[in-house]
Amino acid sequence: MLPRRALGQQLRKMRERNDMSQAAAARVAETSPQTYGRLEDGLVTKVTDLVLNALSNAFRATDEERRLLLDLAVEIRTTTASGAGWWRAYSDAIAQGFDHYLALEEAATWVTSWQTTVVPGLLQTREYRRALTWALLPNGSPAEVERQLDLVTERQNSLEREGFRFEALLYESVIRRRVGSSSVISEQIGHLLELSEAPGVEIRVVPFGEANPVGLVANSFVLFSFPPLPTSRLGTPPVAYMEGLTGGLYVERDAEVSRFSREASLIRRVALSPMASRDLMLRALKEFGS
Template sequence: MPPRANPTLRQRRFGTELRRMREQAGFGGSELGRLVGMNPAQVTQMESGRIGISADRLRTIAAACNCANRPLIDALAEIVAERGRGWWEEYREVLTTDFLEVAEIEHHAKALAVCTTTYIPGLLQTGTYASAVFARIYPPLPRKDIDVRTAFRVQRQQVIRSGKIPLRAFIHEAALRMQFGGPRVLADQLDALVEDSMENGISIRVVPFDVDTYPGAGENVTFAEGPVPELDTVQMDVSQGTLFFDAPADLAKHRAIFARMASTALSEDGSRDFIRSIKKELEAKYA
């Protein structure tokens, strides 16, 4: 088969893990190729996700690299066995790759944790709120683009609405007060947050302004747990788009950040009461 023109994020991640396996063994690409019957170009294409390999070839490479991490090898073999297209592929011609890769990560996660400082997490946004978030972009988007992005965001929420993937959301008070589309839109969004917080598998906790030190980063961050810790992924929203991190040091840092967030945020019950109080303030102010 010819090399893939545009490997998916998951295919690239598979290749990255094989490269790490090779580097930990102290092999160059040519040396590994000689050991497993691949030429150097094939090794390069494999590690960039441009060509796939069989589960048997994966295990041959792992053995050649003296990798005894059985859970990791089994998890990588599951990636090899995947077939079919994800629902997000329907949007490939109308949305940028960033949108699709976020949905891909969420779909394959075993659990998700998010922390946000500027807006409600996308997985918990109402359609009206999401539309208002996209409408604020400058230069303004055409209405049809706003509608497509909103529909995509709402469809992404099925990963948690199904109850199959648990979500922990840490929301800074600033995000609870930031308005997109006006006070009525925000009030409805706050109501929806309270309702979501009572669903099985969804934990919503607020980090109020009056904590001594905010424990997170300034960006909105998602931590997607993989089947094994080595396959965890960090996704960060920045003004230029979406960034993904999977280096062991980055993963360890963000595990620590989320642990600090959990020790600082209000309890789930306290967070519900806090959200309700903000809604009451909002309604009193704009009555």
């Protein structure tokens, strides 16, 4: 999906530079404005070298820009030929639109998750997730719940991926809130303690006693950062995600993503160190076990 996003962003930049509307660009590409809009949004859309050359002419592209578009098209075809993402096998368990989140998570090399209510999915135990899932799907069948749990377990393989870094910034309420029984939350905190020593995983807690309300205004969010594309070496801008009751919001515009990046930096300033965060989790573990 990264080459598609990069191609769409490059086309948008060139089109806007020429004060051309999407409708006009769609006429050049001999397609509908809706289909062209999907192309700029980085969504799955058929794209040919003939179309890209026509758009390059219309956008007065330099030779370098034209080569970049064609290189990105090669990367898209290569990625498509390598097969669909692993999550396709769990399509029955994935909420509408969440496959986009899974694709971002799979492509990212660094994920920062600021959470004020629950443990991030990549760090959840199966029983903690089970308690959450039954709360969200009170009328679901046991089979549906198990599929949801299998999906989360499969996602957690990302933590073993070479070069992948996961940064969890947690408000203390995440540690203190009982989800399920005492044994469930105790197991979950123990799992966090274990993961906090794993390579590529950093867990830091913002304590209740912190006077600065940084992060609480922004609520929970996730930041995805990506490596350069392998062939073109084009850098891929980060993406922010916020989950809501009716679905997730993906933020991709540079100015808006920068606000989330700044917020994450401010949260890091007031969060406890990894070692002090471990001490806090150990105290919470003893309290739940008493």
